[in-house]
Amino acid sequence: MMRIFCMLGLFALAAPVSQAGMVIDDFNGTTLGTRTFYVSSGGSTPNASATVNSGSAFATDVAFGQLTYTFASSMNLSPNYSFSLTDFEASGSGEISLVTRNTTGITGTETVTFTDGPPSDLSFVFDTVVLSDIKSLTFNMFSDPFGTPIDISFSSVQAVPEPTSIALVSLAGLGGLVVRRRRKVSEVAAV
Structure with a gap:
């Protein structure tokens, strides 16, 4: 049991504590x-374009946009992952709904509102059940008020582990290392 905790600790210490995820x-x-x-x-602006x-x-000049990813094989993510549009920027306000689907239909929907401002990441947080056997992701974008043309941009779409999950694994591993160290110290003192 102690070896498992130590291995978890070493894994947690070796893993970068960052927002890097699956692109x-x-x-x-x-x-x-x-x-x-x-x-x-x-x-009255019929000139929407996507590049x-x-x-x-x-x-x-977008009032409605839809970005869809369809996967050849199912995507399974561990607990506490979110999807993120990185460096998201808009010239107005609106909302984006992310719909996840598996082979039997819609598994979940999360909606995030946005306003114009400096670039930031938009995160869509789901629970574990929703993130199993994912076959497609669909981002539905709406301007607010609907029909108002806006510009949007972002640099990537990622599946990102939540920092709390990384922290919990790290704490469990560090706890195992502390217990092991104390046992070694007590063994040396007994000799």
């Missing part, structure tokens, strides 16, 4: 699955 799409050639990006204009190149996705 779904970096818009630079690395894409898991098949990507479809559709945008539609609102109001994917040089490490970013960019859409102009």
Whole structure:
């Protein structure tokens, strides 16, 4: 049992404590699955367009947009993962809903609102059940008020482990190392 705790501790200490996760799409050639990006204009501006190149996705004059990833084989993520649109920036406000699907249908939906401002990551947090056997991800983007054309951009789509999960594994491992150290010290003192 002690060896398991020590191995967990070494694993946790060796693992980088960062937000790095599995890249779904970096818009630079690395894409898991098949990507479809559709945008539609609102109001009197019928010029919506979507571009994917040089490490970013960019859409102009968007009232509604849909970004879908379809995977050839199911994706299973461990507990406490989230999906993230990194460096997200918008020229207005709205919301994005992420819909996950498996072979039997929709497994979950999470919605995040956004406003114009500096680039930041938008995270969609799901529970463990929703993140098993994922066959597709669909990001539905709406401007607010609906029909108002806005511009949006982001640099990648990622599956990211939540920091609390990393911290818990690290604490369990460190606890095992402390127990082992105390046993060694008590063994040496007894001799």
